[in-house]
Structures are given as structure tokens and as C-alpha cells.
Amino acid sequence: MSQVVKVGVVGTGIFAKDRHLPSYQEMSNEFKVVAAYNRTKSKAEEFAKLANLPDNKVYDNLDEIMNDPDVDYVDALLPVQFNVDTVKKAIAAGKPIILEKPIAANMKQARELVELSDSTELPIGIAENWLYLSCIELAKKHLPRIGDVVGFTHNSTGPFVTNNKYLATTWRQSPEHIGGFLSDGGVHQLALVTSLVGEFESVSALTQQVREQSGTDDIVFSTVKIRNSKTIGTFTYGSAFGATDKSVFLKMYGTKGSVVVELSDKANPVVKVRVGETAETAGAEEVYPVSQEDSFGVNDEFLNFREAVLKKDKKLFKSSPRVAFHHLACVAAFLESSAQNGNNVTVETI
Numbered sequence: 348m349s350q351v352v353k354v355g356v357v358g359t360g361i362f363a364k365d366r367h368l369p370s371y372q373e374m375s376n377e378f379k380v381v382a383a384y385n386r387t388k389s390k391a392e393e394f395a396k397l398a399n400l401p402d403n404k405v406y407d408n409l410d411e412i413m414n415d416p417d418v419d420y421v422d423a424l425l426p427v428q429f430n431v432d433t434v435k436k437a438i439a440a441g442k443p444i445i446l447e448k449p450i451a452a453n454m455k456q457a458r459e460l461v462e463l464s465d466s467t468e469l470p471i472g473i474a475e476n477w478l479y480l481s482c483i484e485l486a487k488k489h490l491p492r493i494g495d496v497v498g499f500t501h502n503s504t505g506p507f508v509t510n511n512k513y514l515a516t517t518w519r520q521s522p523e524h525i526g527g528f529l530s531d532g533g534v535h536q537l538a539l540v541t542s543l544v545g546e547f548e549s550v551s552a553l554t555q556q557v558r559e560q561s562g563t564d565d566i567v568f569s570t571v572k573i574r575n576s577k578t579i580g581t582f583t584y585g586s587a588f589g590a591t592d593k594s595v596f597l598k599m600y601g602t603k604g605s606v607v608v609e610l611s612d613k614a615n616p617v618v619k620v621r622v623g624e625t626a627e628t629a630g631a632e633e634v635y636p637v638s639q640e641d642s643f644g645v646n647d648e649f650l651n652f653r654e655a656v657l658k659k660d661k662k663l664f665k666s667s668p669r670v671a672f673h674h675l676a677c678v679a680a681f682l683e684s685s686a687q688n689g690n691n692v693t694v695e696t697i
């Protein structure tokens with residue numbers, strides 16, 4: 348296999364054109380898109396023009412692209428109810444595959460996908476670019492300074508945006524995936540929070556549907572207990588409100604201070620640290636700008652997957668199906684808890 352890894356793109360919709368292709372093109376020493384397949388062929392042809400693909404590399408079906416010997420790995424960007432079947436085809440063809448988040452449409456499929464991944468040495472990844480945000484490493488560096496993390500507050504709230512191009516996709520308006528936007532966007536937030544405070548053990552949550560266009564519940568307010576730890580916190584998510592500011596932060600409270608990841612201004616994220624055991628001994632607030640590149644983690648995610656493919660070592664890829672399983676399991680637990688009027692629910696494990 349050459350050092351330029353050759354990618355076959357399946358599902359040439361919005362995110363394939365707006366983010367995956369530009370990322371591959373920015374890293375042309377490492378990647379080349381060599382083939383495409385889309386259910387509606389005209390959209391694959393449009394994509395092929397942008398990617399400079401010859402006509403014979405725009406395929407009519409999934410099997411053809413999976414079995415193309417020029418393709419080193421497949422990158423699938425589909426409504427996630429198709430992830431399991433797409434992985435089955437990739438395994439049958441002996442191709443590594445990375446699929447867009449969330450891992451699957453429900454927990455049964457998510458379990459099946461983890462089991463499929465466990466059954467092969469092929470790298471199988473779930474693209475969760477938030478796992479690669481630079482603020483995570485920066486916050487991790489400062490966390491030991493604040494003693495034991497005993498609590499956290501995560502908030503991701505914003506106004507409803509009607510001209511959102513993602514909202515216009517029919518599969519999002521009538522979601523087959525549990526939680527609709529709560530899983531579509533919420534797994535990003537869960538990737539950030541669980542990377543820093545640990546996996547959720549149990550939740551008490553209330554969810555609601557605010558906007559008809561969301562297709563299902565679109566806001567969640569919850570309390571959380573972290574697994575194997577005394578840490579407790581809150582997780583709030585929703586962009587279905589009336590006019591309000593975009594407010595995205597994770598505040599972690601320790602016995603000797605606090606660390607805040609502040610992402611409200613996506614272009615200028617910061618990590619803020621305060622050290623001191625009490626108000627009287629508190630030091631001044633330290634503010635660290637985060638250098639976040641434009642792809643918001645996607646480039647690093649692809650480089651990480653490339654390494655796993657080149658070294659034929661699936662363990663090298665951080666965003667494994669098992670990691671992504673937990674994020675969807677949290678959403679499933681929010682929904683189950685809410686259906687029981689906020690009863691405490693244990694998050695499913697695998």
C-alpha cells in the first residue's frame with residue numbers, strides 16, 4: 348500500500364462535499380479520493396467533478412466500490428440506519444471502513460456493529476470528530492491541578508435555525524435513529540464530556556420536542572453519575588429554543604479549583620483555569636486560547652484512521668465502535684429515563 352491512502356466515498360451528500368472531500372484535498376500527501384458511490388447517481392457525478400474522478404470510478408452500487416482493488420478504505424456518510432449493513436459489506440470485501448456518527452440508529456444495531464467490529468482485524472471506525480478537538484488535550488493538561496473532579500455542568504444550547512441545511516434533509520425530519528437531533532448532534536457533546544469526566548453510569552433526564560421540524564424530541568435536561576467515581580453533573584443539550592445566545596461549555600469543579608472548556612465562540616475556543624481550595628485562596632483566572640483548526644477535528648480523525656489502516660492495527664484508532672456505542676447509549680438512557688418521568692436509568696454497557 349502506498350503512503351497516499353486511497354479512499355472510496357459512499358454517500359456523497361452535504362458533509363461529504365463540505366467537509367470530508369476538502370479535508371482529503373487539504374491532505375493530498377496522505378489521501379486521495381479515488382472512487383464514489385451514491386444512491387442517486389447524479390449526486391455522485393457532481394461529487395466526482397469536485398474530486399476529479401474519471402467516469403468509471405463513479406459506481407452504480409455499493410458492492411462495486413467495496414470490491415474496487417484501488418480503494419484502500421471506504422468512508423461512508425449515510426443515514427446511520429444503513430451503517431450495520433454497510434459494515435457487513437466492507438467486512439465481506441476485506442475493506443477497512445470509517446462511518447459517520449452516531450454509530451447506528453438504535454442500541455440493537457449499535458451492539459451488532461460493535462460485535463461485527465470485534466469479529467475482524469479490519470479497522471472499523473465511527474467518525475466522531477469531537478474526540479479530536481484540541482481543547483480536550485489542553486483541558487486534560489490542567490485537570491490534575493484542580494484536585495478531584497467532584498462535579499460538572501455541560502451546556503450546549505442555542506436558538507432554532509430554520510435555514511439550517513442539515514434540517515432540510517428528509518432523513519433528519521423523519522428520523523429512524525433514536526433521539527433525532529439529540530443523537531445526531533448530541534454524540535459530539537457526549538464525546539467531549541466523556542473524554543474529560545469519564546463514562547456515564549446512570550442518568551435522570553427529561554426530554555421534550557420543541558420544534559415540529561425536528562421529528563422527535565430535541566431538548567434534554569439531565570443529571571448524571573459518572574461510572575466508578577463520585578463525580579456527578581448535569582448535561583443539557585438543545586438548539587430548538589427561541590432567540591438566545593449560543594452557549595456551549597463544560598465546567599468541571601474540583602476540590603482545588605475548576606477548569607472550563609468554553610466553545611460558545613466556535614472560532615475562538617478557550618480553556619479557563621482557576622486554582623485554589625477556597626474563595627480566600629483562589630488564584631487569578633488563567634485563560635488559554637485553544638488553537639483549533641477549521642476542520643474541527645476531522646483532519647486529525649482521518650490521519651488517525653489512516654495510521655490504523657497503514658499499520659493494519661485497529662487498536663490505533665481512537666474512535667472505535669465501542670467508544671461510539673457509549674455515546675449513543677447515553678442518548679438511549681436519556682430517552683428511557685424521560686419516558687419514566689425522569690427515573691434514574693443505568694446506561695447500557697457492552
Ligand SMILES: NC(=O)c1ccc[n+]([C@@H]2O[C@H](COP(=O)([O-])OP(=O)(O)OC[C@H]3O[C@@H](n4cnc5c(N)ncnc54)[C@H](OP(=O)(O)O)[C@@H]3O)[C@@H](O)[C@H]2O)c1
Nearest residue numbers: 358359360361362363386387390424425426447448449516
Ligand atoms: N461529524 C459531523 O459534524 C457531521 C456533520 C454532518 C453530517 N454528519 C454525518 O454524515 C452523514 C451524512 O449526513 P449529511 O448531512 O451529509 O446528509 P445527506 O446530505 O442527506 O447525505 C446522506 C447521503 O446518504 C444517502 N442515502 C440516503 N438514503 C439512502 C438509502 N436508503 N440508501 C443509500 N443511500 C442513502 C443519500 O443519497 P441520495 O443522494 O440518494 O439522497 C446521501 O448521499 C450522516 O451520518 C451524518 O450524521 C456528520
